[in-house]
Structures are given as structure tokens and as C-alpha cells.
Amino acid sequence: MSTSTVTTASKERLRAWLKILKTARHIEKELRERFRTELDTTLPRFDVMSALSRAPDGLKMHELSSALRVSNGNVTGIVDRLVDNGLVQRQAVQGDRRAQLICLTPLGITTFGDQARIHEAWVDELLTDLPPSDVEQLMDLLDLVH
Amino acid sequence: MSTSTVTTASKERLRAWLKILKTARHIEKELRERFRTELDTTLPRFDVMSALSRAPDGLKMHELSSALRVSNGNVTGIVDRLVDNGLVQRQAVQGDRRAQLICLTPLGITTFGDQARIHEAWVDELLTDLPPSDVEQLMDLLDLVH
Numbered sequence: 001m002s003t004s005t006v007t008t009a010s011k012e013r014l015r016a017w018l019k020i021l022k023t024a025r026h027i028e029k030e031l032r033e034r035f036r037t038e039l040d041t042t043l044p045r046f047d048v049m050s051a052l053s054r055a056p057d058g059l060k061m062h063e064l065s066s067a068l069r070v071s072n073g074n075v076t077g078i079v080d081r082l083v084d085n086g087l088v089q090r091q092a093v094q095g096d097r098r099a100q101l102i103c104l105t106p107l108g109i110t111t112f113g114d115q116a117r118i119h120e121a122w123v124d125e126l127l128t129d130l131p132p133s134d135v136e137q138l139m140d141l142l143d144l145v146h
Numbered sequence: 147m148s149t150s151t152v153t154t155a156s157k158e159r160l161r162a163w164l165k166i167l168k169t170a171r172h173i174e175k176e177l178r179e180r181f182r183t184e185l186d187t188t189l190p191r192f193d194v195m196s197a198l199s200r201a202p203d204g205l206k207m208h209e210l211s212s213a214l215r216v217s218n219g220n221v222t223g224i225v226d227r228l229v230d231n232g233l234v235q236r237q238a239v240q241g242d243r244r245a246q247l248i249c250l251t252p253l254g255i256t257t258f259g260d261q262a263r264i265h266e267a268w269v270d271e272l273l274t275d276l277p278p279s280d281v282e283q284l285m286d287l288l289d290l291v292h
Contacts, residue, residue: 016273020170025170026292134290138288145275
């Protein structure tokens with residue numbers, strides 16, 4: 001390959017990356033705003049509840065952090081607030097006095113179910129110009145990136 | 147359209163959005179780490195310098211904030227540090243005593259040029275499995291989202 005071909009390839013990949021980033025930031029910003037104004041919650045709170053909804057037996061703190069790929073410190077604050085709101089509870093782990101399992105309360109399960117339906121409808125609206133028949137192709141292309 | 151078709155469409159769009167988000171977060175995390183460990187800088191600092199590099203006449207603070215879509219407060223701290231490092235300078239605006247123009251210093255211009263080349267090479271490496279010939283198709287699909 002000539003130098004100019006290599007340069008073009010890297011410029012093309014840079015364009016692709018900047019577009020992915022711009023798209024993700026645009027949609028994420030819109031969702032953050034709607035979570036705040038319409039559901040009086042936040043995207044990180046929703047993400048924590050979403051992770052817990054997939055773990056009916058509960059998660060340890062470090063498991064929750066790694067599921068979300070954020071620091072323990074941030075997750076602790078979010079879990080504290082969710083506990084205050086009665087949406088999440090901490091349970092002792094038998095045989096390990098220092099560990100706790102975090103799980104949704106019954107109220108948390110129904111609240112998350114409602115929020116997840118609304119979230120899915122928002123995404124459907126924001127991505128309305130993307131035909132479902134094109135989704136597989138987009139997934140395949142993004143698989144090459146990730 | 148039947149209910150199940152509508153449901154499938156919104157589930158497909160949700161899949162697409164979660165994939166876009168996951169891809170963006172994965173690449174961004176990798177870039178953040180490299181900026182920190184290999185260039186002793188941060189992604190927000192790089193973004194500020196990138197915006198300034200496209201504005202040789204300088205930008206007012208609110209123009210810089212809106213170019214980056216972040217709050218003024220965060221940008222002020224980043225600009226302060228870049229000024230301390232001699233990479234950015236503030237200039238008075240003729241006829242408007244309260245306004246300042248922010249621009250790169252000569253050292254900032256060469257430093258950003260070096261960082262931008264390295265950043266492009268990282269992206270080229272991280273997206274190496276994406277053939278440049280597929281980029282246009284990915285851009286077209288993401289145009290439908292954004």
C-alpha cells in the first residue's frame with residue numbers, strides 16, 4: 001500500500017469514530033434530559049436498576065461496578081439514593097459477614113419495568129428513521145469496531 | 147402493522163442503540179486511558195485544543211463551550227490548566243472589555259498537531275478491523291440515527 005492509501009484509511013476510520021461518538025453523545029444527551037425531566041431520575045440510576053433487573057439473586061458491589069464499568073465510589077452513592085427511595089435493598093451474604101448483595105425491591109422491580117418500557121419507546125422514537133431491517137447491518141459494522 | 151411488528155421494531159432499535167453506546171464507551175475508554183498514560187493529558191483537554199485548532203482567530207468562552215457541548219464551568223477549568231502549561235492564551239477583544247478570545251499559542255499549535263497525529267494512529271489501530279470501504283455505509287446508517 002502506498003503512503004497515501006494508508007493515510008486515507010486512517011482518515012476514514014477517524015471519520016467513522018467521530019461519527020459514532022457524535023451519534024452516541026447526541027442520543028445520550030437527549031435520553032439524560034428525558035430521564036431528568038419526565039421521570040425525575042438519571043441515566044446512571046437507570047443503568048444500575050437495569051443491571052440489577054438482570055440479576056434476580058442480587059449482585060455484590062464489585063459485580064455491579066464491573067457490570068457498569070464505573071468506579072465503586074460512584075455506584076455506592078447511586079445505590080444509597082435508590083435504597084432511600086425504597087427501590088433497592090442490601091442483604092447480608094451468608095458466610096461472608098463483610099459482603100452484601102444488592103437487589104431490587106418489589107417496588108424497584110415494577111418501577112424499573114415502567115421506566116424500561118418508556119426508555120424503549122424513547123429510543124424507538126429517536127431512532128425512528130432507522131429501518132429495523134437495517135439494524136442487523138449496523139450491528140455487523142459496529143462488531144468490526146468493537 | 148400488528149402489535150408484534152411494532153414491538154419487534156422498537157426492540158431492534160433498542161438493540162442498535164445499546165450497541166452504538168457500548169461501542170462508543172469502549173473506544174472512548176481506551177482513548178482516555180492512552181491520553182492519560184501515553185500523553186499525560188486528558189480527552190477533554192484534547193477536545194478543547196481540537197476546537198481551538200479549527201478557529202485560528204480564537205473563540206469566546208461561550209463559543210468554545212457550545213462547540214464542545216459542555217458547561218462553561220468545566221471548560222474554564224480546562225482552559226486555566228492549558229494556559230498554565232503555555233498551550234493556550236486569552237486575548238482581550240477590542241471594543242468589548244468583558245470578553246476574551248481563547249486561542250492556541252504557537253507551542254499549543256505544534257503540541258496539538260503531534261497529539262492529533264497520535265490520536266489518529268490510535269483510532270486507526272482500534273478500528274483496524276473496519277475496512278475503509280465500509281466506512282461510508284456505516285456513516286450512512288448512523289446518519290439515520292442522528
